[in-house]
Amino acid sequence: MAAAIADFLDRRTPGGLLALALLLALAARLAALALFGDISPGVQIWEYGEQAQCAYRNGSDLCLRYPDESGGAYPSAYMPPLLSYLWLVLFHLFGDGSTARALFLAVNLALGVANVWLVFRLALALRLSRWAAFLAAGLMAVYPTFVFVTATYHHTNLAVFLLLAIVLVAARIARRERVAWRDAALGGALCGLAALNRSEMLIAGPALLGLGALWRRSLADVFRVGMVGALAMAVILAPWVVRNYLLFERVIPVAQSTGYNLWKGFNPYTNGSGNMTEEPPDGPGDAARDRIALSVPTGPRFETDLQDAYMAEFEAYMAEVPPGRLLELSLNKVLLLWGFDWTDRDVTGGIAYRLPWVVANLLALVGLVVLWRERRKLDGAVVALGLAALFLLTLAYVATAVHARYRMHIEPFLFVLAGAGAQALLAWLGVRFGGSGGAVRQPTS
Template sequence: MIQIARITAYPLRLMLALFAAYAVYTIPSLLPRWGASAVGIPLLIGWLALAAIALPLAQGRWHGRRTWIALAAIVVALRVAALVLLWNRVPSADPIIYVQIASDIIAGHGLFFVDPRSNVVFLALYPPAYPLLLAGLGSVFGLGQVILSLSNLVFDLLAALLIVWIGDRAGSRAGGLAAAWLWLIWPTFVFATPFAQKEPLVAVLILAMILRLLRLRDHPVPAFHDGLIFGVLAGLLALSQPGLATLPATFGLFLIPVVGFRPLLILALRSVPVLLLVMAPWWIRNGLVLGHFVPLTTTGGLGLWIGNNPNTSGNWMPLPPGLAALPELEQSARAAAVAKAWIAAHPVDMLILNATKLVRSFAIEHFTLIRLTAVTPDFPVGITAVFLPLFQGALIAVLAATAALIGRARRIAHGDWLVLLFAAAMAQILIFDVWFEFAERHRYFTMPFLFLLIGFGLAAARTEPRVVPAR
């Protein structure tokens, strides 16, 4: 197992170094779009100072009630600042669409979305888990910015707690604390606090699955409740982010060298029936309203076209008018056919395009800037120039730190597990995800792995014997 994890760490380190190098190289190409402001440099320096707190946390030098109160105050203050910045500003795209869908569910109209450009009614375009959760929350508390911010804060804190538990179970609670701290201060996640978004929910589901998988280290024969919990989590993940429906299986395959085949097979046999039960209501509903079996959503064909056409960047883009006006199922099928025809005619271009999407998705951190330019009322001109150094600089720092520390992270008792889990996440992207709509926000689920590897790498320095030179 150690040999496999060590071999796996080499290409991961090389890939991360490539991403970090490209993140630096691409800065000049970002300036014409977002601008440049010296005001952003102090913001980046301030964030790096906060991120540096991960070192004493990882080495167990910061602890006690006052420390936790101070760190919690910083986490809350950052999110309050984001809320103040975005107060009474209405977002576009998914954040406002999720609120609209949830509002319709609360009003008793069901789960649907009407495209304002084409007036096409979509009944299964958006996966149901997050809109239903949002509807439940909104029916009690409303869906104002404060409620959305508090709900996202709760999910972020829950994810941070799971990261700490994962660190503890993998051999370093201190390393998990450092990783959780980085998670809670990551600029993109902080600025997303006032928006309706499914990413925090997705992160919690994935981290909870990892924690359940790590339990196999001490309990190699999964109990029935292990299968029950894992099946529910896997089903909810598929109903939250369909593109990651295969991620639980990918995790299992990559953990075979650690756990063995039999425990994972038992877990699969006990969790799959539960997963099917979780998915069944969605399948039945889709069959009734669409007259077809739709296992996940109708975005598959659209995502394939968005990811494979001459003008794509990997981000969402509108369909051509001839496709956009078609009914939901036909639209998805026709979009997939157009994409497949382009792929068949341009196989080399397709490979280059998707490789470019992969690198740029990991090497550019500007999705928040896109969101800031799409709110109403508009921000003053130049705000993106202020924040670009913060987002891109933080990304470069994390990529470089992970590349430098991934080998050291393996020195912690079960650090190899984290290497294999990160490798599984990258395999999920390379095998399944990058070929469709794939951009920066689609790799957010990998961020906890980067933070854990950094935390474990920093924690490993404390466990290494100190060599005192002879006098």
């Protein structure tokens, strides 16, 4: 049976292997939607949906409800707005009901399947074999957290899609004989959309695009990519920035949540996990959060004053905390991100999370050894961009706070390593695709 499957895969073209991975991803995610998809009115749609829901019900722009349960609302830029405006469009077209939620899940499904395609493309761009690319994409297709998140209303699939798309566009800029204006414009537009979905991408996106331009070692090309990319990104961000300045009299390029995010990661109640600050309900972190929120008077400036209050708490803590505590928090955040958030037992405490985590990480370690041995055959630009993405995301989360779901932003890169490791393991077991079983292709001139 195993030999027959191996022979079947061995005869598939890259397009055929990609189609198999996409079908696998689609089937797994449709099953998750059938089992866990909830389109009822009370389902959690996160703050992105709540901002839009408040706007729709009040006939206004994005807003949120006061924490004192008074029923009043205040103007909000708390969350990056990309998904909030998608929700608002759906609400205006279909109402705040099951149809809007079902369509949102359909978009999420499309993004989840598209991410499998992007992982396949990333593996090929690195110069892995088509079978290693298939194994990497297959792992993404069936990995439980990525399957389950498609049945929820979180923005993880969109965040991963935009990150991988930026990396691939930057790699194309680095490798092409001449810089195409459309690549620079597309990269800038993707950076703008990514920033409107995740705050850290305001810096990480342009940094990755800039690295792709710098790889060309041409000042003129760096200037072209920088100017065109910056213009495209500015066009995407400008309406949101202007809106926020008119409302809050502050330059808010992405989200008005800096104070809270810093305090969430640096306070007496956490080990670096944002989960410890927010959970359990009525715990010390949650009580402190309520105390700060309820101390701010209501009004149009509520959100601005609330973030200032969190920032004041953060600054006071930083002024008195010993250096050892800061080092402890920073190291814990690295472990929480690159290992798993052991405080979030609802997510990471079960076998459905830990067993795939162990398998994927062991395969990634094997893949790392394999690719190190074959490093001269790899595409240097793609290697540099992948490492830069991992570094920038790690730095962003160490500077704020870590949640279990943040690891999903780095896992696609680990799946690429795992694909190479899986092919090497299969070769050791006697299953040799393409005759040799090598996970890395010979570079072409």
